[in-house]
Amino acid sequence: MRALVTGAGGFAGKYLVRHLRERSDEVIGAGRAADGCDVVLDVNDYDSIQKALETARPDVVFHLAAQTFLPEATQHPMETYETNILGTARLLSALKSGTRIVFTSSAQVYGAGAPDRRALTEDLPLRPVEPYAASKAAAEHVCMAAFHTSGKECIIARAFNHIGPGQDTRFAIASFAQQLARIACGAQPPRIDVGNLEAERDFLDVRDVVQAYVTLGERGKAGEVYNVCSGVPRKVKELLRMLIVQAGVAVEVREDPQRMRSSEIPCFYGDNGKLRALGWKAQIPLEQSLRSIYDAAVAATATSAGASR
């Protein structure tokens, strides 16, 4: 396929571009000028969208560009709505008919989750409770309207938590790995600050996530929504324990109220049956995923220690 990836400089974007190149797809990575992407694309600038589309002439657009960090979205709702909702609408309006688009939404749109600890299915009502989730739910509606009224071939990917090497350390698992790596090399006292460890979440390695996006780009049905998730709830505590074992260090775990979100939902995981029906399957076991995250954190710590010497 010929693919255009927006947000190619972001966490999942980088992995997606790499994965498509490995498959020998033609891919243009689009992002902000500073990200070193193939073309510059700012979703708030229609001309830049048009130019990127003219350069890439894609069969499929993977639309990952967004304000993705939840607390920042809550602090700056207007900018988040502008980028995540209107940016998506602007991209859709510039798309030629026949171009497929995979829009990356978020499981946050489900809000408080399913009753009775059940897996979240795509047909549940959307009940976003903060601006990031609201922006993604809104952009889903924008996609569906474009599908129904203009025939735009939108496929919606509702992604749950992704993890993987290189993730921003504002996210929990990346933060744990970084802290443990610093402890292991003596750069931090043997104490780790954590948020709510009892929460159960659905973690999927970013390499399985981008594989799912490609599956949706190839075989997803336009106008349909697909959860992108492992389908298995895991306690955050369990992941931390696995990381501690891998680090091989003794640490004191300290709960930090600053890291607790106010309305934590105890159990939140998805049903991935629709995605699996397209032939996708997660490839990377959680243990292996955490191993590579920890190894990357050690490498990054060594690099930064070297740099500061």
Added chain:
Amino acid sequence: MRALVTGAGGFAGKYLVRHLRERSDEVIGAGRAADGCDVVLDVNDYDSIQKALETARPDVVFHLAAQTFLPEATQHPMETYETNILGTARLLSALKSGTRIVFTSSAQVYGAGAPDRRALTEDLPLRPVEPYAASKAAAEHVCMAAFHTSGKECIIARAFNHIGPGQDTRFAIASFAQQLARIACGAQPPRIDVGNLEAERDFLDVRDVVQAYVTLGERGKAGEVYNVCSGVPRKVKELLRMLIVQAGVAVEVREDPQRMRSSEIPCFYGDNGKLRALGWKAQIPLEQSLRSIYDAAVAATATSAGASR
């Protein structure tokens, strides 16, 4: 109450301002400069919002300003999203805490409606299928996010079809009344062009609609959604027949494919139990509503005939 009404120059806005004045509430009508409102307010201009709020210092804001005509929204989705979604977000961000806001959404957010001819209830999933509906569903999410993260006291009114004297003749019932009035005074041959007459819809007189908004402004629960509707499905054909009887003219009814919407839903009506539980009740019987619509259409036709003479 001290009220600020946005979109005060619009169809429902005018009725709402009049109704609040009749109740001796203090009310500031805000709208575009051309509408002859008390203050100028453009939801796409933050400064104008702030100024209007400073002038009105309202207890309750009734937010009616929006792009409301569905086919125009479909033609200009970007402008619709800008005004209806970001305009709402901008207004919310300017609101002082403690100010209540009634956001007027639309039953269009339900999309294809309920299965099995049932009345639509507020807990159903939102499935908008065109840009106007998408913009209203999105703005609802924006309101709920502002409620949950910033404590904004948002009450959502999901309005179904409103009818009443003075409505824009791009809407079906207003168009019927206008055509019949023109026929009655000899300004049009005795033939009336109509869309899908078999569709069943939920019609509520605009005076009952604004009464519902006031009820929600006074007693609606923040963070809750309320259908504003009659609760009774009526065939469009039935309303046309009642108007023809009132006009007392013999007419040929001709179906015009141009007036048929592509994805007409056969039966679409709401459950108004939540609203009635607040003490609201529709006051104006359908027959009386149609009588006043027809009388106003006759008066308007006479005026325009006079003007063109």
